[in-house]
Amino acid sequence: MRACAADAEVGYAPLVAALAALALAAALASVMIGYARLDVPAALADAFAGRSSAAAVVLEQIRLPRAALGALVGFSLGLSGAALQGLLRNPLADPGVIGVSGGAAFGAVVVFYSGLAGVFALAMPLGGVAGAIVAALLLYALVGRGAGTMTLILAGVTVNSFAGALTALALNLSPNPYAAYEIMFWLMGSLADRSLPQLWLALPLTVVGWGLLLTSAPALDALTLGEDTASSLGFDLGRLRAQLVAGAALAVGAAVAVTGAIGFVGLVAPHLLRPLVGNRPGRLLLVSGLGGAIMLLVADIVVRLIPVHPELKLGVATALIGAPLLYGLIDRMRREA
Amino acid sequence: MRVILCTLLLLFASPAFAKPQRVVSLNLCADELALRLADPGVVKSVTWLSQDPRSANVAAQAAALPANDGHAEEALAFDPDLVLVGPFSEPTSIALLRRVGAPVVEVGAPQTLEGVRRQIRDLAAALGEPQRGEALVAEMDARLARVAIDPIRPRLKALVLRPNGFTVGPGSLVDEILSRAGLDNLAARLDIAADAQVPLEVVALLGADILILDRDEASAPSLADATLDHPAIAALASRMTIVSLPARLWTCGGPEIAEAVERLAAAAAARGREATP
Numbered sequence: 371m372r373a374c375a376a377d378a379e380v381g382y383a384p385l386v387a388a389l390a391a392l393a394l395a396a397a398l399a400s401v402m403i404g405y406a407r408l409d410v411p412a413a414l415a416d417a418f419a420g421r422s423s424a425a426a427v428v429l430e431q432i433r434l435p436r437a438a439l440g441a442l443v444g445f446s447l448g449l450s451g452a453a454l455q456g457l458l459r460n461p462l463a464d465p466g467v468i469g470v471s472g473g474a475a476f477g478a479v480v481v482f483y484s485g486l487a488g489v490f491a492l493a494m495p496l497g498g499v500a501g502a503i504v505a506a507l508l509l510y511a512l513v514g515r516g517a518g519t520m521t522l523i524l525a526g527v528t529v530n531s532f533a534g535a536l537t538a539l540a541l542n543l544s545p546n547p548y549a550a551y552e553i554m555f556w557l558m559g560s561l562a563d564r565s566l567p568q569l570w571l572a573l574p575l576t577v578v579g580w581g582l583l584l585t586s587a588p589a590l591d592a593l594t595l596g597e598d599t600a601s602s603l604g605f606d607l608g609r610l611r612a613q614l615v616a617g618a619a620l621a622v623g624a625a626v627a628v629t630g631a632i633g634f635v636g637l638v639a640p641h642l643l644r645p646l647v648g649n650r651p652g653r654l655l656l657v658s659g660l661g662g663a664i665m666l667l668v669a670d671i672v673v674r675l676i677p678v679h680p681e682l683k684l685g686v687a688t689a690l691i692g693a694p695l696l697y698g699l700i701d702r703m704r705r706e707a
Numbered sequence: 708m709r710v711i712l713c714t715l716l717l718l719f720a721s722p723a724f725a726k727p728q729r730v731v732s733l734n735l736c737a738d739e740l741a742l743r744l745a746d747p748g749v750v751k752s753v754t755w756l757s758q759d760p761r762s763a764n765v766a767a768q769a770a771a772l773p774a775n776d777g778h779a780e781e782a783l784a785f786d787p788d789l790v791l792v793g794p795f796s797e798p799t800s801i802a803l804l805r806r807v808g809a810p811v812v813e814v815g816a817p818q819t820l821e822g823v824r825r826q827i828r829d830l831a832a833a834l835g836e837p838q839r840g841e842a843l844v845a846e847m848d849a850r851l852a853r854v855a856i857d858p859i860r861p862r863l864k865a866l867v868l869r870p871n872g873f874t875v876g877p878g879s880l881v882d883e884i885l886s887r888a889g890l891d892n893l894a895a896r897l898d899i900a901a902d903a904q905v906p907l908e909v910v911a912l913l914g915a916d917i918l919i920l921d922r923d924e925a926s927a928p929s930l931a932d933a934t935l936d937h938p939a940i941a942a943l944a945s946r947m948t949i950v951s952l953p954a955r956l957w958t959c960g961g962p963e964i965a966e967a968v969e970r971l972a973a974a975a976a977a978r979g980r981e982a983t984p
Contacts, residue, residue: 404906406908406911406912408908431942544929563934
């Protein structure tokens with residue numbers, strides 16, 4: 371392991387602290403920047419004094435949930451990307467690329483447009499989680515252990531396009547005339563006008579998912595030595611797989627149910643940060659989650675600063691950064707092969 | 708012989724015989740006007756949208772008729788002598804109808820009150836019922852005239868919020884409806900086109916007295932409608948009067964806009980009484 375860590379120039383704790391500070395700064399910037407001039411200190415004072423001034427309402431009900439959801443969803447995507455890449459031992463495994471996000475979007479769409487979301491509050495995030503689990507299981511059945519990159523990507527493309535088609539079908543079946551035009555939100559994602567109740571709904575399932583993913587760190591590190599070695603070290607690989615798939619489904623499913631599927635975050639964040647943790651997949655988890663949060667918060671600030679109406683979808687901004695990176699990654703893998 | 712022929716021709720050309728007998732409407736707004744203006748039984752088919760009491764004002768009458776999806780071939784099945792289309796009808800459908808020789812009249816989306824009157828009169832003429840058109844216009848104008856606007860009260864500031872966060876700017880029929888109800892449209896300050904999206908935080912900070920939500924009673928859920936249920940709007944209820952105005956009253960520029968004006972004027976009067984007890 372030491373040899374692998376040779377290119378790690380930074381210590382783990384300082385790296386985590388620096389990324390956490392950056393994520394916090396990005397979240398603060400996200401609160402400060404918006405479409406209207408908002409006196410944030412005054413709004414904060416009103417909010418603490420319990421005065422429901424218009425400024426306090428904007429801060430509490432619009433700006434804060436948006437920033438918090440940006441951090442939450444970005445962290446979920448970055449963390450899940452790192453975990454899935456560790457599990458499948460493939461740098462292209464990302465919830466967006468392999469169809470887990472698409473499956474989650476379909477699950478959430480079915481729950482929301484059928485009116486089931488009004489029956490009990492948690493239905494919406496649970497729908498997202500169910501869709502994500504189905505997509506992950508479908509994928510795992512095809513890819514199994516040790517399948518090549520080609521199989522993974524082809525399986526992912528298949529699951530992804532199928533989930534996208536089902537989402538479009540479900541939206542077109544809705545009697546609401548607006549529904550058919552909402553596919554962009556579900557396939558590209560957005561944080562526009564999300565609300566505080568949505569944050570509280572997504573939070574519990576997401577945090578459980580984070581717990582499952584983060585506690586798999588030692589097993590993921592052992593897995594780099596090969597499955598047999600990991601088993602002989604006492605790690606139950608069947609349990610690890612179940613834990614990671616459930617964790618990613620919970621984190622990504624609950625996030626997508628609120629914001630729609632946002633691509634490339636789970637791909638780019640681990641890819642950029644991997645060299646900084648000496649290629650140790652266990653250490654990459656937390657770091658990649660923080661990186662994902664920073665990336666999503668910055669993308670969400672960018673879409674608000676670009677004077678385009680209606681607002682750009684978040685997936686457009688992340689794809690503009692992520693697609694060239696993915697291209698370069700595939701190119702390098704092809705030449706190394 | 709020639710005299711008889713001429714007499715016959717004149718007879719058939721007179722209004723009593725020029726009335727279309729098989730009218731098919733392919734547009735929601737045309738449905739409503741046609742059902743109000745034409746003799747019973749003349750309208751053979753209307754759009755499915757008209758059969759939903761949430762989106763249409765003539766749902767009871769429309770429910771008894773075969774519904775269509777706005778396609779040309781559905782209209783042709785009735786061998787129509789008049790087909791009504793709307794501003795958003797497929798150009799290919801309209802072209803197809805014209806090619807096979809079906810008379811087509813297009814119902815527009817009037818942007819002024821005067822345009823609404825003209826539209827009613829034009830359609831009434833096409834249906835051979837000019838008197839009914841005049842009566843409908845007179846009824847609408849009488850209702851509008853009854854909406855008393857207190858000239859002393861300062862005009863209240865209002866903002867329209869539609870699904871997906873759209874508002875309506877100056878130079879539109881909605882702007883004129885607001886003005887008739889004694890309200891100033893705040894969207895005029897936003898430097899926007901007639902229809903534009905406004906971020907919710909701008910809505911919250913603009914300082915409207917009245918927020919008018921374009922909301923249908925119980926349609927299936929959508930993200931677009933969910934923007935009107937955002938908790939920020941509920942949190943602002945103590946600061947501004949929130950009025951829900953069903954889309955069926957002001958989506959089409961028809962005589963029902965009189966009711967929209969009445970409801971808004973009533974809300975403005977109530978707000979005015981609240982402000983100065």
